Amino acid sequence: MKNKTKISKRDRHESFKELMQEDPFITDEKLAEKYSVSIQTIRLDRLELGIPELRERVKKVAKKNYDKVRTIFSTEIIGELIDLELGKNGISMLETTAEMSFAKTNIVRGHNIFSQAESLALAVIDADIALTGVSNIKYLSKVHAGEKLIAKAEVTRVRGNKHFVHVTITVNQIQVFRGKFILVAVK
Amino acid sequence: MKNKTKISKRDRHESFKELMQEDPFITDEKLAEKYSVSIQTIRLDRLELGIPELRERVKKVAKKNYDKVRTIFSTEIIGELIDLELGKNGISMLETTAEMSFAKTNIVRGHNIFSQAESLALAVIDADIALTGVSNIKYLSKVHAGEKLIAKAEVTRVRGNKHFVHVTITVNQIQVFRGKFILVAVK
DNA sequence: TTAATGTTAGTACTAGGTACTAGGGGTGCT
DNA sequence: AGCACCCCTAGTACCTAGTACTAACATTAA
Numbered sequence: 001m002k003n004k005t006k007i008s009k010r011d012r013h014e015s016f017k018e019l020m021q022e023d024p025f026i027t028d029e030k031l032a033e034k035y036s037v038s039i040q041t042i043r044l045d046r047l048e049l050g051i052p053e054l055r056e057r058v059k060k061v062a063k064k065n066y067d068k069v070r071t072i073f074s075t076e077i078i079g080e081l082i083d084l085e086l087g088k089n090g091i092s093m094l095e096t097t098a099e100m101s102f103a104k105t106n107i108v109r110g111h112n113i114f115s116q117a118e119s120l121a122l123a124v125i126d127a128d129i130a131l132t133g134v135s136n137i138k139y140l141s142k143v144h145a146g147e148k149l150i151a152k153a154e155v156t157r158v159r160g161n162k163h164f165v166h167v168t169i170t171v172n173q174i175q176v177f178r179g180k181f182i183l184v185a186v187k
Numbered sequence: 188m189k190n191k192t193k194i195s196k197r198d199r200h201e202s203f204k205e206l207m208q209e210d211p212f213i214t215d216e217k218l219a220e221k222y223s224v225s226i227q228t229i230r231l232d233r234l235e236l237g238i239p240e241l242r243e244r245v246k247k248v249a250k251k252n253y254d255k256v257r258t259i260f261s262t263e264i265i266g267e268l269i270d271l272e273l274g275k276n277g278i279s280m281l282e283t284t285a286e287m288s289f290a291k292t293n294i295v296r297g298h299n300i301f302s303q304a305e306s307l308a309l310a311v312i313d314a315d316i317a318l319t320g321v322s323n324i325k326y327l328s329k330v331h332a333g334e335k336l337i338a339k340a341e342v343t344r345v346r347g348n349k350h351f352v353h354v355t356i357t358v359n360q361i362q363v364f365r366g367k368f369i370l371v372a373v374k
Numbered sequence: 375t376t377a378a379t380g381t382t383a384g385t386a387c388t389a390g391g392t393a394c395t396a397g398g399g400g401t402g403c404t
Numbered sequence: 405a406g407c408a409c410c411c412c413t414a415g416t417a418c419c420t421a422g423t424a425c426t427a428a429c430a431t432t433a434a
Contacts, residue, residue: 009380025246027421038382043423053422055242055389059212062245065252078298105373110319111265111302118298131329132297138321142373186292186329196411214390225413230392240391242420 007035009045016045024057077123078115079151087126087155092116094149101145108143117167117179120153125163127185133162137179147171161185194222203232211244264310265302266338274313274342279303281336288332295330304354304366307340312350314372320349324366334358348372 007015012035019026028042035042046053052060079094100112118132143149149169157164161184169177194202199222206213215233219226233240239247266281287299301324309317330336337357344351348371356364 025249029421040383041381044381047423055245055421058242058246058249061253062212062249065255066248107318109306111298111305114301114305115298118301119296131294132326134325136323139319142318216390224411227414228412231412234392242390 012037013045013049016051017049020051020057024061025054027054078112078119079149081120081123082150084124086124087158088124089152089154090120090124091153092120092123092151094151096143096145096147096149098145106145108145108147110139113139113143113149113169113177114179116149116151117153117169117177118181120151121165121167121179121181121183124153124155124165125158125183125185127161127163127183131184131186132181133184134182135179136181137177139177141174141176143171143176149176151177199224200232200236203238204236207238207244211248212241214241265299265306266336268307268310269337271311273311274345275311276339276341277307277311278340279307279310279338281338283330283332283334283336285332293332295332295334297326300326300330300336300356300364301366303336303338304340304356304364305368307338308352308354308366308368308370311340311342311352312345312370312372314348314350314370317350317370317372319368320371321369322366323368324364326364328361328363330358330363336363338364 015035016031019031028039028046031042032039045051051057077092079092082091082093084090094112094116096108096112098106101108114137117137118135122132149171151167151169153165153167155163155165163183163185165181165183167177167179167181168175202222203218206218215226215229218229222229232238238244264279266279269278269280271277281299281303283295283299285293288295304324305319305322309319335358338354339357340352340354342350342352350370350372352368352370354364354366354368355362
């Protein structure tokens with residue numbers, strides 16, 4: 001028998017998976033200390049649970065977030081573009097995650113929803129570069145992390161370089177957001 | 188003399204620094220091939236330029252973006268809170284970056300500005316948890332990457348669980364955004 | 375008691391390096 | 405022409421955080 005706090009394999013594996021998500025930057029050595037088992041045991045555990053080695057985990061985080069940051073900040077569309085008829089209408093889909101929401105309530109933050117709507121509005125209008133001038137929006141009901149947002153945008157009027165776009169977002173056919181945008185095409 | 192495309196040290200170093208930012212995931216071996224020099228030369232280059240090894244670079248990207256994603260999605264305030272009088276008013280500051288803007292024009296995307304405004308509005312009201320119900324916003328002029336946004340929020344009226352907040356954002360005393368929010372405090 | 379499961383130990387090997395020593399080749403200066 | 409200096413290349417020992425594998429012991433269940 002060893003000495004201290006030794007838990008069962010099942011419990012260790014349980015705790016293991018959680019820890020890997022919280023802190024992907026931990027080495028086998030540290031893990032071995034933490035659970036007071038040998039490094040070999042940790043390696044068998046990772047093998048069993050299909051958890052890659054530290055370097056791979058770090059690389060994965062790097063690549064994922066690298067992409068993510070680029071997607072959030074840089075893409076023309078927040079969410080996935082499903083359908084688009086330039087100058088007329090468009091549909092995009094956004095799967096909400098825990099990161100988009102308040103920790104306490106799991107309710108998705110408004111600006112994430114707004115971002116989807118605004119970027120879709122910008123995408124549907126038939127202009128090279130456009131900026132949002134005015135918008136009038138209403139959040140109709142709470143959105144919880146994990147729910148799939150379907151945004152539909154429709155161009156209602158075009159007057160000179162001003163484009164009027166209506167956007168509605170639904171979750172399971174229930175409206176959660178609606179907004180009117182006036183977009184200004186710039187040269 | 189070797190054989191092919193060999194450029195000067197200065198030019199290599201120049202190109203080197205750029206490449207490291209574009210693609211931090213490249214190994215010394217690949218770099219050696221790319222510049223048709225030996226691995227040792229690449230290592231001397233990195234030493235000279237103070238560029239860490241691949242693993243450290245990857246780790247850095249991982250950590251940075253890890254934090255970034257958390258900041259964007261999770262913080263209560265987008266930008267830095269400068270002043271706050273709960274239930275009355277608040278000021279926040281956001282330094283815009285190239286990532287927040289359209290690549291072509293360098294103009295900051297609307298939703299980044301909106302996010303600052305909305306999150307500040309949520310912060311000033313004296314309620315544990317609140318959601319945005321309605322908002323009415325106007326972008327008054329373009330914001331370019333690098334400009335410092337100062338958001339001022341003021342609670343104008345409270346009726347039951349509805350909080351009316353006005354937010355203005357300025358760059359060098361010039362208004363670039365104004366918005367009215369109706370926030371709903373939830374229990 | 376035997377078999378299965380869980381744990382530890384150790385070896386050979388890997389990638390992608392650091393740190394260091396040593397030497398060759400071209401250029402510039404005197 | 406001689407020599408110094410820079411640039412580049414080569415090679416060795418060592419490092420971390422592993423993989424892949426073999427072997428043996430400990431614990432538990434049948």
